[in-house]
Amino acid sequence: xxxxxxxxxxxxxxxxxxxxxxxxxxxxxxxxxxxxxxxxxxxxxxxxxxxxxxxxxxxxxxxxxxxxxxxxxxxxxxxxxxxxxxxxxxxxxxxxxxxxxxxxxxxxxxxxxxxxxxxxxxxxxxxxxxxxxxxxxxxxxxxxxxxxxxxxxxxxxxxxxxxxxxxxxxxxxxxxxxxxxxxxxxxxxxxxxxxxxxxxxxxxxxxxxxxxxxxxxx
Amino acid sequence: xxxxxxxxxxxxxxxxxxxxxxxxxxxxxxxxxxxxxxxxxxxxxxxxxxxxxxxxxxxxxxxxxxxxxxxxxxxxxxxxxxxxxxxxxxxxxxxxxxxxxxxxxxxxxxxxxxxxxxxxxxxxxxxxxxxxxxxxxxxxxxxxxxxxxxxxxxxxxxxxxxxxxxxxxxxxxxxxxxxxxxxxxxxxxxxxxxxxxxxxxxxxxxxxxxxxxxxxxxxxxxxxxxxxxxxxxxxxxxxxxxx
Ligand SMILES: Nc1ncnc2c1ncn2[C@@H]1O[C@H](COP(=O)(O)OP(=O)(O)O)[C@@H](O)[C@H]1O
Ligand SMILES: [Mg+2]
Numbered sequence: 012x013x014x015x016x017x018x019x020x021x022x023x024x025x026x027x028x029x030x031x032x033x034x035x036x037x038x039x040x041x042x043x044x045x046x047x048x049x050x051x052x053x054x055x056x057x058x059x060x061x062x063x064x065x066x067x068x069x070x071x072x073x074x075x076x077x078x079x080x081x082x083x084x085x086x087x088x089x090x091x092x093x094x095x096x097x098x099x100x101x102x103x104x105x106x107x108x109x110x111x112x113x114x115x116x117x118x119x120x121x122x123x124x125x126x127x128x129x130x131x132x133x134x135x136x137x138x139x140x141x142x143x144x145x146x147x148x149x150x151x152x153x154x155x156x157x158x159x160x161x162x163x164x165x166x167x168x169x170x171x172x173x174x175x176x177x178x179x180x181x182x183x184x185x186x187x188x189x190x191x192x193x194x195x196x197x198x199x200x201x202x203x204x205x206x207x208x209x210x211x212x213x214x215x216x217x218x219x220x221x222x223x224x225x226x227x228x229x
Numbered sequence: 230x231x232x233x234x235x236x237x238x239x240x241x242x243x244x245x246x247x248x249x250x251x252x253x254x255x256x257x258x259x260x261x262x263x264x265x266x267x268x269x270x271x272x273x274x275x276x277x278x279x280x281x282x283x284x285x286x287x288x289x290x291x292x293x294x295x296x297x298x299x300x301x302x303x304x305x306x307x308x309x310x311x312x313x314x315x316x317x318x319x320x321x322x323x324x325x326x327x328x329x330x331x332x333x334x335x336x337x338x339x340x341x342x343x344x345x346x347x348x349x350x351x352x353x354x355x356x357x358x359x360x361x362x363x364x365x366x367x368x369x370x371x372x373x374x375x376x377x378x379x380x381x382x383x384x385x386x387x388x389x390x391x392x393x394x395x396x397x398x399x400x401x402x403x404x405x406x407x408x409x410x411x412x413x414x415x416x417x418x419x420x421x422x423x424x425x426x427x428x429x430x431x432x433x434x435x436x437x438x439x440x441x442x443x444x445x446x447x448x449x450x451x452x453x454x455x456x457x458x459x460x461x462x463x464x465x466x467x468x469x470x471x472x
Contacts, residue, residue, distance in 0.1 A: 130318035130377075133279055134332040134384065135307035144335055148322045 016191045021200060027183030028204050030097070034169045034179060037101045039162060042108025049113030051142070054120045064113065071110025076171055079103040084175045100172035104165070111161055119154035120146060159216035163209045180204060231256050232388045232419045233278060238287035240273055247273050249443040250287070255388065260420045262430035262451065265440035266466060271423040274440070275390045278421070279312045292387040308336065311381030312390040315397050317373040319365035319380070325352070326361040329380045337384065344383075351379035354416075355409045371402030375409050382413075389413065391422035427467070431455045439463045 014020070052064035071079070083106070084099040094102070123146050131145045173182030184201035188194050233255035240248035247270045255261055263271050276282040278289055280296055280303035289296040294306035320328050329351060330344040339347070352358050355375035365373055374394055381389060391410065395403040407429050414420055414433050424430050430437055430451060437454040439447040439462075447454065447463045458464045 124318075126314075126316055126318040127320065129281065130314070130320075131332075132281060133307060133312045134380070135304045135336045136332065137304060137336075140335050144331060145320055149320075152322070 013192060014190045016187070016193045016196045020187045020191060020197075024180065024183045024187055024197070024200055025204065027178050028180050028208070030177060030179040031166065031169050031181075031205075032208065034097075034100060034104055034172065034177075035162070035166050038104035038108045038165060038169070041101070041105035043112055045105065045109035046112030046116060049109055050116035050120060053113060053117040056138075064117075068110050068114045068117075071106060072114065076103070076107050076168060077174070079106050080171060080175060096172070096175045096177045099175060100169075100177045104169060104172070107168070108161075108165060112158065115157045115161060116150070116154055119150040119157070122153045123149045155219055156216060159212060159219075163212055166209050166212070167205060232259075232292055233421065234288075234290040235274075235278065236288045236290075238274075238277060238289060239285050240270075240277055240282060241285050247443050248277070248284075251443075251445055253438065253445060253448075255419060255421055257419055258417050259436065260414045260418075260422070260434045262434035262437045263421065263423045263440055264425075264427070264430060264437060264466070265446070269440040270443045271440050272392050275312065275392050275421065275423060279310045279390060280306050281312075304336075308384060309387040310390060311384060311386035311388070312392070313374070313377050313381055313394050315393045317365075317370070317377040319373055319376055321365055323365075324361070325357070325363045325365065325368070325376050328365065328376060329383045332380065333383050347383040347385075348379070351382040352376070354382060354412070355379045356405070369402060370398050371405045374398065374406050378406075378409060378413075388419040388421065391420065391424070393423050393425065395424070395426060427455065439466065441466075 049064045049067055052060040053068065055061055055064075080100065080103040083103040084094070084096065087094055087099065087102075127145055127149065128141060131141045136145065169179060170181035173179060173185065176182075178186070180201055184197050188197040191197060231254045233253070235251050235253040238248055238251045239246065251270075251274060253261075253274075263274070265271055273282060277284050277296075278291065284296065284298060286298055291306055292309045294302055294309065296303070296306060319325075320331065323331065326345075326348045329348040330341075333339045333344045333347055334341065348361070349358065352361060355378050357372060357375055357379070360368065360372065360376070365376065368376065378389075378394075394410070395406050398406065403426070407426060410420070410422065411429075411433050422430075422434070432451075434451045436448065437451040438445055439454060439458075439460075441447075441462050447458065447460050454463070455467065458467055
């Protein structure tokens with residue numbers, strides 16, 4: 012029986028966007044936290060930490076997100092952790108984000124001129140003080156555009172978790188399309204919602220960038 | 230007691246020995262100029278005195294802090310040693326006043342009011358009292374360099390090290406920075422300065438050190454070093470008019 016694409020189908024798709032948003036936010040928070048530690052380790056002056064962080068980044072970036080997802084879902088359940096799909100999805104997206112954010116932020120930290128380290132060393136700052144007061148404030152400015160760029164990718168890439176049965180935007184669209192066979196309407200709607208989520212993020216990034224720039228020149 | 234005492238300091242980069250046994254003493258209130266060809270080890274010596282480079286052997290003592298090959302206690306030493314480089318390296322995310330207040334606040338832990346008064350005082354000392362709220366990017370090179378000097382002074386160092394601080398500046402901006410340093414010298418600051426400004430060294434420095442190939446080649450009262458150089462190397466260096 013073929014259903015029509017009515018308001019209720021539309022609302023079903025719209026409501027599923029909350030899982031997309033939730034996944035994105037959780038992945039960004041948890042992945043950001045881990046990624047920050049990875050970036051610090053990657054720029055540490057302790058060689059083992061650097062190697063460990065480089066290994067982590069290489070691993071995450073070298074493995075398809077899909078494999079992270081399968082490992083989190085099937086792997087962890089085999090290991091005795093029976094995780095609901097949403098948790099496995101969050102874990103895998105956070106791991107994925109940590110690898111990319113770690114690398115983006117490593118680059119941002121290293122983009123701060125080495126003379127800033129030297130000048131602050133000469134003023135007797137300790138290494139944590141250098142990070143806190145000199146390096147990170149400058150790295151943040153450098154990091155904003157690529158970080159927001161990644162965030163937009165993350166929103167779109169959460170669609171992959173539909174594979175393990177999380178009914179987020181993409182999967183909701185798929186379900187509705189299977190029932191209505193109106194792919195243009197259905198996926199047009201889905202695409203529009205992705206766009207409505209991502210577009211303001213890009214806009215915000217541009218504004219933030221502009222503001223930080225203005226502050227320095229002002 | 231001397232402020233800086235350098236004894237038989239050796240410094241290698243890999244296999245290359247850059248300082249080959251340096252001895253040097255700086256008394257309180259003394260201004261010593263270091264001259265010499267590019268590559269003779271002048272910057273390395275200053276960086277060792279501030280602990281930015283680790284020495285392989287010998288001993289450096291700065292106002293009671295001892296540096297040896299172990300490299301311990303560097304932060305305490307750096308609180309007493311100001312250093313200003315050719316590039317000013319102001320913190321671009323902070324206004325001029327914040328640039329100066331940060332290290333006293335964070336490193337020395339002085340109160341905000343105290344940091345503020347130090348910033349105002351040192352900015353006045355370098356002649357930039359009215360630029361407290363400016364962004365570093367909006368200052369000329371000479372002004373940025375003077376802020377860098379003020380930033381160092383706010384730590385109340387026992388000795389100031391200057392490494393070719395005017396070399397990156399256009400000639401018309403050199404004068405204001407030299408004048409600032411000269412005023413510091415007049416106010417009794419102990420200073421060790423690497424410079425290519427021979428006339429300035431001769432006029433302001435009590436003692437001049439000529440470094441050559443990682444050694445103190447010749448050293449004495451500035452008037453004698455410039456007026457009657459003893460070694461052929463120094464005569465050649467001064468004669469070549471090398472900038
Ligand atoms: N970080 C470094 N690594 C390797 N060699 C260095 C380093 N810094 C300086 N040198 C070498 O040490 C020598 C002395 O350098 P420097 O102290 O900068 O001389 P100066 O300041 O008199 O021009 C030069 O040959 C330079 O190439
Ligand atoms: Mg030099």
